[in-house]
Amino acid sequence: MTSNLKIQIVAYNTIVRKEVLRFSRIWKQTLIPPVITNILYFIIFGNLIGERIGEIESFRYTDFIFPGLLLMSVITHSYTNTVSSLYISKYHRYIEELLVSPIENYTILAGYITGGVIRGISVGIVVIIAAQLFITFTVSNIMLMLLVILLSSTLFSMCGFLNGLFANDWDDINVIPTFIMTPLTYLGGIFFSISMLPGIWKDIALINPILYLINALRYSMLGITDVSIVFAFFIILIFNLIMVSLCLYFLNIGQGLRS
Amino acid sequence: MDSLALTIKELTKTYSNGFKALHGINLEIPHGDFFALLGPNGAGKSTTIGIITSLIKKTSGEIKIYDIDIDKDFVTAKTHIGLVPQEVNFNTFEPIHEIIVNQAGYYGVPRNIAIPEAEQLLKKLGLWEKRKQFSRKLSGGMQRRLMVARALIHKPKLLILDEPTAGADVEVRRLMWDYLKFLNENGTTIILTTHYLEEAENLCKNIAIIDDGKILENSSMKDFLSQLKNEKFILYTENKISKEFTLKGHRFSVIDDNTIEVSLSTESDINSLINELSNKGIKVKSLKNKTSRLEELFMRLVVKNDK
Numbered sequence: 356m357t358s359n360l361k362i363q364i365v366a367y368n369t370i371v372r373k374e375v376l377r378f379s380r381i382w383k384q385t386l387i388p389p390v391i392t393n394i395l396y397f398i399i400f401g402n403l404i405g406e407r408i409g410e411i412e413s414f415r416y417t418d419f420i421f422p423g424l425l426l427m428s429v430i431t432h433s434y435t436n437t438v439s440s441l442y443i444s445k446y447h448r449y450i451e452e453l454l455v456s457p458i459e460n461y462t463i464l465a466g467y468i469t470g471g472v473i474r475g476i477s478v479g480i481v482v483i484i485a486a487q488l489f490i491t492f493t494v495s496n497i498m499l500m501l502l503v504i505l506l507s508s509t510l511f512s513m514c515g516f517l518n519g520l521f522a523n524d525w526d527d528i529n530v531i532p533t534f535i536m537t538p539l540t541y542l543g544g545i546f547f548s549i550s551m552l553p554g555i556w557k558d559i560a561l562i563n564p565i566l567y568l569i570n571a572l573r574y575s576m577l578g579i580t581d582v583s584i585v586f587a588f589f590i591i592l593i594f595n596l597i598m599v600s601l602c603l604y605f606l607n608i609g610q611g612l613r614s
Numbered sequence: 615m616d617s618l619a620l621t622i623k624e625l626t627k628t629y630s631n632g633f634k635a636l637h638g639i640n641l642e643i644p645h646g647d648f649f650a651l652l653g654p655n656g657a658g659k660s661t662t663i664g665i666i667t668s669l670i671k672k673t674s675g676e677i678k679i680y681d682i683d684i685d686k687d688f689v690t691a692k693t694h695i696g697l698v699p700q701e702v703n704f705n706t707f708e709p710i711h712e713i714i715v716n717q718a719g720y721y722g723v724p725r726n727i728a729i730p731e732a733e734q735l736l737k738k739l740g741l742w743e744k745r746k747q748f749s750r751k752l753s754g755g756m757q758r759r760l761m762v763a764r765a766l767i768h769k770p771k772l773l774i775l776d777e778p779t780a781g782a783d784v785e786v787r788r789l790m791w792d793y794l795k796f797l798n799e800n801g802t803t804i805i806l807t808t809h810y811l812e813e814a815e816n817l818c819k820n821i822a823i824i825d826d827g828k829i830l831e832n833s834s835m836k837d838f839l840s841q842l843k844n845e846k847f848i849l850y851t852e853n854k855i856s857k858e859f860t861l862k863g864h865r866f867s868v869i870d871d872n873t874i875e876v877s878l879s880t881e882s883d884i885n886s887l888i889n890e891l892s893n894k895g896i897k898v899k900s901l902k903n904k905t906s907r908l909e910e911l912f913m914r915l916v917v918k919n920d921k
Contacts, residue, residue: 358690358722359689359690361722362689362693362721362722363722365719365722365723365724366719366720366721366722368719369716369719369720369725370720372716372719373708373712373716376712377707380707444705447703447704447705447706448699448701448703449703449704449705451669451697451699451703452703452716452717452720452764453720454667454668454669455667455668455669455692455695455697456692456717456720456721457688457689457690457691457692457693457720457721457722458720459689609671613668613669613670613671614629614630614664614669614670614671
């Protein structure tokens, strides 16, 4: 093993450890809120409204919406973890600890992304545990489910990282989650099947990338999907590739980090 | 050892707003040196340090750390550098011990090696008892020492300190000076920027003065100080001195009844002046330099450059 590779591996482990400790220390802020939010969703949308809606594609409404809610929790927290961690380290300037050290940019990116993925998956696990009181937990293909969660979490960790690089103040870290992610997630078919949408709305829904993530996860859990699963994976992989290229490009030019 | 710790060739920096911070500076700092990089605010000191440590991107020029070009092998080059920045930049929610061990990790030092190293360093700098505290709970002086510990955990050969004693009280400053002297005597090359010129004069072997992004002076401290033709002393006397007091061959000004200021050529002997005063019945109780010699020269150079 070359000395550079050794340095990068130790540095990567250090960043990941630091990131995991960071969100674990504040578990009341990072792990509990998604449980409460999801329980509220199950009570209101699942039990109260869901009983009037009835079944969708032979699944109880609560069971139908669960993959979407799970995905929403995972991607939101993966995103939040990287954007807040990166921005706070810029704000307090301790990002300089990394910048002055012999860490390659790809190691910095990998460390932050892994931190975001671990947070996303941790949130996913607590949400699944909490959901047992309300749903019939079904998994059609466990490997596929894990892969979709991993790729979605990676994708949104990178989105958060990119947002963190460009963020100049606290408002900037909330703009994308509020004005882009949340609307796209809600319109991405968490609560409905796009087959229920009329004409043009169905076509509009198909340009929303989050629709493919939700359907890929729903397929891995319930075995049903509104879109081609192969195409959904193609979209997920393409977006991952685009995001990793953008993150590395902006890291290499020192965007938001080096003047 | 004759090797160069740092080589800077034709380094320029123009910021995105068009401000030209460095105009092609050149510097060579030998291994084992204690080097002062001095200049007024905005002269280009922090930009130079920022570029060496890769916090700032250079516009053009070349930098070598122990003969390693930072553009060709920044990983190896950076393992040789430790930086104590001007401002405190810790994760305030991280315990002190973690800050040090994590920093070691960023330099590729595994935790099992970093933990005992951190213990040794924190004990040496008087921070071991505070190791579990968050850095925000430390006093200003302790935070300064923590920054030094963080910069040293990977045992760099070149330590760069950007105004390490700014805002520190006298005790902390003295402690820091002693520790820096100890490090230098044990082989660490040190580059220091400071506004306390007395600090640079006492500690540094070589000096560069930078202003408006240009190096105005680069020589040994001894050679630089020898440029001073006159020194001003303040003499405190036991006897009262009248305002009309004169002494042939010397320029005096009487500050108060027991204090006089005298300008003396560097070739003159202060003892003969004291003897002459004694012959006139004036006993000198104590004396001091009016300003540090370095400050005197620094001001002349910088003011001249401003004109």
